[in-house]
Amino acid sequence: xxxxxxxxxxxxxxxxxxxxxxxxxxxxxxxxxxxxxxxxxxxxxxxxxxxxxxxxxxxxxxxxxxxxxxxxxxxxxxxxxxxxxxxxxxxxxxxxxxxxx
Amino acid sequence: xxxxxxxxxxxxxxxxxxxxxxxxxxxxxxxxxxxxxxxxxxxxxxxxxxxxxxxxxxxxxxxxxxxxxxxxxxxxxxxxxxxxxxxxxxxxxxxxxxxxxxxxxxxxxxxxxxxxxxxxxxxxxxxxxxxxxxxxxxxxxxxxxxxxxxxxxxxxxxxxxxxxxxxxxxxxxxxxxxxxxxxxxxxxxxxxxx
Numbered sequence: 058x059x060x061x062x063x064x065x066x067x068x069x070x071x072x073x074x075x076x077x078x079x080x081x082x083x084x085x086x087x088x089x090x091x092x093x094x095x096x097x098x099x100x101x102x103x104x105x106x107x108x109x110x111x112x113x114x115x116x117x118x119x120x121x122x123x124x125x126x127x128x129x130x131x132x133x134x135x136x137x138x139x140x141x142x143x144x145x146x147x148x149x150x151x152x153x154x155x156x157x158x
Numbered sequence: 159x160x161x162x163x164x165x166x167x168x169x170x171x172x173x174x175x176x177x178x179x180x181x182x183x184x185x186x187x188x189x190x191x192x193x194x195x196x197x198x199x200x201x202x203x204x205x206x207x208x209x210x211x212x213x214x215x216x217x218x219x220x221x222x223x224x225x226x227x228x229x230x231x232x233x234x235x236x237x238x239x240x241x242x243x244x245x246x247x248x249x250x251x252x253x254x255x256x257x258x259x260x261x262x263x264x265x266x267x268x269x270x271x272x273x274x275x276x277x278x279x280x281x282x283x284x285x286x287x288x289x290x291x292x293x294x295x296x297x298x299x300x301x302x303x304x305x306x307x308x309x310x311x312x313x314x315x316x317x318x319x320x321x322x323x324x325x326x327x328x329x330x331x332x333x334x335x336x337x338x339x340x341x342x343x344x345x346x347x348x349x350x351x352x
Contacts, residue, residue, distance in 0.1 A: 120238040
């Protein structure tokens with residue numbers, strides 16, 4: 058059991074939240090021009106990193122708002138939670154232009 | 159149906175728990191009487207929307223997270239950055255909903271009558287905190303959760319809107335109608351051990 062910091066409500070228990078996979082996936086523009094392979098990549102293929110991962114979370118039992126989190130998939134440590142639309146937080150040891158993949 | 163049967167049905171449908179009360183050592187549980195409940199979604203950065211709600215309810219909006227404000231007849235709870243819950247004991251659901259819909263921007267707001275969707279159980283007494291602690295890890299210590307604060311949390315398996323009415327002694331639990339019996343059973347079972 059751990060505590061997650063909802064950007065709207067504050068610190069709450071983990072059981073109030075659910076995780077819905079990788080964040081920051083933009084829907085491609087002009088989808089009619091995509092090949093089946095490109096469309097398939099957008100729909101089905103996700104990063105599955107061992108380590109830092111930007112994820113979408115929803116506070117289902119609280120304010121029911123979506124937000125993003127930066128979590129370490131190995132240690133389950135959540136480094137930051139931030140509202141949808143806000144820039145990705147960058148860890149101190151990382152360079153600003155370099156996001157973990 | 160005879161008139162008396164209709165009356166009986168109306169009485170039975172008034173609230174899911176029929177205003178039931180439970181008493182134990184330093185603990186009182188009671189379902190609160192029914193009132194008008196309206197869920198409001200709107201863009202509160204728009205001054206017009208804020209003014210419209212304020213003029214109808216007569217109270218300023220709780221736009222800080224996890225807070226609620228009330229007057230004699232009206233109470234407003236913060237549910238999210240663009241969502242409020244309004245309780246009223248003086249205005250009928252129809253008047254309130256139409257009054258709000260007329261004054262909020264159509265297409266950018268939603269006003270829904272949820273009077274029959276929720277009920278409220280009041281937990282009061284010196285053991286109130288102990289009972290709450292049995293169902294949720296949420297901290298209700300008066301230092302961090304005092305009067306005027308509310309939180310949507312999980313209690314047991316029910317999602318509730320918890321509001322502090324009086325520091326450490328009195329809390330209101332708003333629960334979905336269909337979960338009311340479950341929550342009541344949970345609270346009375348825990349209360350029975352005190």
